[in-house]
Amino acid sequence: MWQVSHWFRTALDAVLPPLCLCCGAQVAEPGALCGRCWGSLRFVSAPFCQACGHPFDVDPGGAECLCGRCMAEPPAWRRARAVFCYDDASKPLLLRFKHGDRLEGAPAFGRWMARAGAELLVESDLIVPVPLHRWRLLARRYNQAALLALAVGREAGRPVAADGLRRLRRTPPQGHFSREERRKNVKGAFAVKPGLDVTGQKIVLIDDVLTTGATLGECARLLLKNGAATVDVLILGRVVLSQP
Structure with missing residues (x-):
């Protein structure tokens, strides 16, 4: 069986060689990065920061800074x-995954996220992704956060409610919004799926990128309001902001 699988993989790679998830250069295995992009x-x-995960340039000392x-x-x-x-x-890596249909990276991203969030996942009861509005989901055909959540769930052996949250209205893109405008944009935009009981659950909330945290914050507040014991956040990419 292994020989058949290996032969098929070799034949497929000869016709469609695996490409770097970030730059498109040829790599040894599907779902990998070339050395240049990895480096x-x-x-x-x-x-x-223990609360938001923002990296420090200098070690401030202490485990709970x-x-x-x-x-x-x-x-x-x-x-x-x-x-x-x-x-x-x-x-480029995230945009190819989010908008370019490069979904073969999801398993690798799930492994990376499970490793980065191991301390969160070991305590968790449920993994929930940030949702897309149904019209945006129809246009894109997939929710990248849900794919990441499923990949993380497989790696960590934790249940996933892929549609546990619903987006009630189609909010405009937030790329050029200020921090306060982002909060207003997403306020009241989400709901817990009818029938999903999160009471007492320790939840890990999944998204692809954290910028100001407006969307993730609104989702976290909603889950806590509906009885979740705790909400932690696990993301693939984290925007580095200037500190006040």
Whole structure:
């Protein structure tokens, strides 16, 4: 059986050689990055803010340090963890996955996220992705956050409610919105799926990118309002912001 699978894989690679998920260069295996793209990614590692996962340039000392933004205004969730910084190097990787139908990267992303969020997942009862509005889902044909959630769930052995949250209205893109405009844009935009009981559940909320945290914060507040015990956040990319 292994020989048949290996032969088929070899034949397929000869016709359709696997390409780097980020730049499109040929690589050895599907769902991989070339050495150049891998080396350009800035992976998030300690020290970082325990609440939002924002990396520190200098180690502030102590295991439970918070960034200035989280000290001034604590996020709705408990902890957030990210795989890498969302910057010029990682942007093509995420855009290809999010808008370019490069879905073969989902298993690798799931492994990376499960590793980055191991301390969150080991305590979790349920994984829930940030939802897309039905019209945007129809246009894109898939919810990238749901694909990541399913991949993380497989890696961590945790249940996933892929449609646990619903987006009630189609909010405009937030790329050029200020922090406060983003909050207003998503306020009241989500609902828990009818019949899903999150009472007492420790939930890990999944999305592809964290910028200001407006969307994730609104989803976290909704889950807590509906009885969730805790909400943690796990994302693939984390925008690095200037601290106040």
